[in-house]
Every structure is written in structure tokens, then in C-alpha cells.
Amino acid sequence: MKNSAIVLLSGGMDSLVTAGIAANEMDELNFLHVNYGQKTEVRELRSFRRLVEYFHPQRQLVTDISYLKEIGGSSLTDPAMEVEDYQERSGIPATYVPFRNGHLVAIAVSWAEVIEAQNIYLGAVEEDSSGYPDCRESFYQAMENAIALGSKTGSNLKIITPIIHKSKEEIIRLGLQLDLPFQFSWSCYKNNDIACGVCDSCVLRIRAFRKAGVKDPLPYAIDIDWNS
């Protein structure tokens, strides 16, 4: 039987590298992108489209759950909440979108049942990331168990999170090894044109490229010394 996967592809660096891993491991790729009313929706969708052109998946699906913007509770979706500049924090940051990844998994499960895919690849990162509860490995294990009980596909469906225990630096290095097009990816939480360079997501990305000793091909709104 052909190994078939759905890859959740936001268009960020983590999902890009996850897609690169899936491309090596699977016979068939199906790319799923989810707009959720985030401020950088337009730019992330453009990244997704470019990565579709790059990877040539068997199928692609773009869905919309922008009711998450209406529900609110996150600076990524609420126009009244500003995306803050990076700082060391404890606890769950304001950029957390309530249970967003639960929705991503549910959409992938429905699609997997219909196209008979046996694997869902998802680029969650647990430690070296923002402290989102829906990025924990234990959550995906529990969801896999729930899917086995609550879907037609039963226990035939696996959730694969290949970079969940990697550092951002390791993720960049892996992407470079796989010769992936980081210039098509988008990580900034704030802007749709030029990456801000100061939000959590930009700072983690810039730091990872610097540690890997490589210049990020994306332009930034601030000056960055890539050699320091």
C-alpha cells in the first residue's frame, strides 16, 4: 500500500521542514492549509501556494476557520491586541490561539478519512518554542487515541510530529541539509510585507539562523548582523 500523508502547512519554517521530512518518508503528499483569521493570513497563504509549487503534492486543500478571530483571545487574531515584541516570558503568551491545533488535527482527520491517508504530519515544536499547550507531544498522543475511538479510520491514522523535540537551530540545519526553500516560508506574526524582526516568531527564527551560521534569505524591517 502507498504511504500517504496529509501535511499541515502554514508556510512557516517549522511546517516547511516538516513537509521536507514527509516528502522523504512518504509516497504521496497532500497539503492542508488553514486560514484562521490571523493578521498574517494573506502572507501565509502566499507561502503555502509557493510551497505547493515547490513540492507538487498530490492534492491541496485550503480551509477557513476564521471564527477563531470572532472567538478571539489571541493577539494573533484580535485587532485590539497588539502582537508584542519578543521578551523572555513564563506561562502561555498572548499569541496563543485557543486550542487552534485541535482544529487543525480535526480538519486533517476528516480529510484523511475521505482520501484514505494514514498519516498526518504536523510541525509542532514543544521545548524551544512559545509555550503553547497545543504543541505538546502528550497532546498529540492523546488526540491519536481520541481519533482511534471517534473516527471511521480508527487506529489506522497516525499523527507524526517529527520536529517536536528539536531546537529551532536544529530545524534550520535540517532544512538546509534538505535544501529547502526558506525564502518561500513566512514566520512573522505581525507583518504581511517585510518581516518585523522583533516579534517572538521572528526573533526565534533569526536566532536560529545565526546559530546555524547562515543568513536568512528573507528580508527584515530591522538591521541584523548575521555574522555575530
Added chain:
Amino acid sequence: MKNSAIVLLSGGMDSLVTAGIAANEMDELNFLHVNYGQKTEVRELRSFRRLVEYFHPQRQLVTDISYLKEIGGSSLTDPAMEVEDYQERSGIPATYVPFRNGHLVAIAVSWAEVIEAQNIYLGAVEEDSSGYPDCRESFYQAMENAIALGSKTGSNLKIITPIIHKSKEEIIRLGLQLDLPFQFSWSCYKNNDIACGVCDSCVLRIRAFRKAGVKDPLPYAIDIDWNS
């Protein structure tokens, strides 16, 4: 602390009775309706609106996941698949919408986190129903576990399925005891105007009213002897 609940309310008889139970048990109700591209979307939404007027919940939210229609795989959403007349079957019927209830739970969890509700009421029925995997109690227990691990609210959120082990007759009797307005509910899978009386959902409903010795206040497209 106030006991606050989100009630998943499709507008069918099961969710109506579930809402009636929640109204007795909780201090605050919040009604959630989800359009998923089903053929009776318009009529179900109308039922929801009428039940909002009846129950006066604190908040109401209507969301759209009509990408489930695009994903397909169900006679409730696919225009090319007819909703079949009732017959005794084994296995999962064609009306099963792949992992639909997983989406309903995810939406409720996101909303619960923001409005700080501690309970999600859901009118799933396990035995005396259509054999949908996402109506099993074990699925909701597993989802509760996944939510505890993957959300901000953690283990403070309970999924309550008060009628999951009841027969359709018991559900009707309970609704009658609670004096609930069955005339505002809608169960038919097929029609938006007059209930067909022959789809799975109509047949189970009609049979339950007859067993309870009561005439269903809804009109049907076929003649029904309520006294036999």
C-alpha cells in the same frame, strides 16, 4: 463560582433535550451552532434561532465549517450522494460526516477558554442511533483527556453527554417532562421545508414519539398513524 456551559445545539431533538438538561443544571448557558455545509443547514439554523429565543442563553455563536462539504464523504453534505431511506444496517452509514463531532468539540473548547466556561454539553447518542464512531462515550472521554493536555483550560473543562446512553424514546419522554418545544426542533436529514418522514433521522424520531404515545408536533410529508 458560576457554573457555565457551552451547549452544542444543532436544533435536533437530541440537542434540544440536552439544552433542556443543561438549563436545569447550569447557572449560565452559551449556545453554539455549527453549519457544516449539510443539506438542511438553513432549516437547522432556523431551529437554532428559535431555541435561542426560547432559552435566552447568555451568549450565542454560529460558526461555519462548510469545508466539510468540500471534503465530502457523506450523503449529508455531498450533492452527488442521495440521503437514503431508512433501513436496518450494520456498520457506519453513508450519512456519517467524517469526524464532524471532533470539529464541534474543538470549536467549543476554543470558545470555552475565552468565555471561561467549564462545561461542554453535547447531545450525542451512542446505542439507539446511527452507529457513528464520533458518538461513542469513549471518544468524548478521550477528547476530554486530550483537551486537558492541549489547552489553556487544562483539566477544568468537562464534556457532558447526558443522553448518550438513552434510547430515543427515553429522550422524547424526558423532553416532554421538561416541557420542551419539540415544534421548534428539526431532525430531517433531507428536507428544509416539510420533514420527509423516511430518512434514518425522521424514522428514529417518529418511532420514538409513537413509543412515547405522543404525536410529534412537526408536520411530515407522509401520513403517519400516531396511535398504532
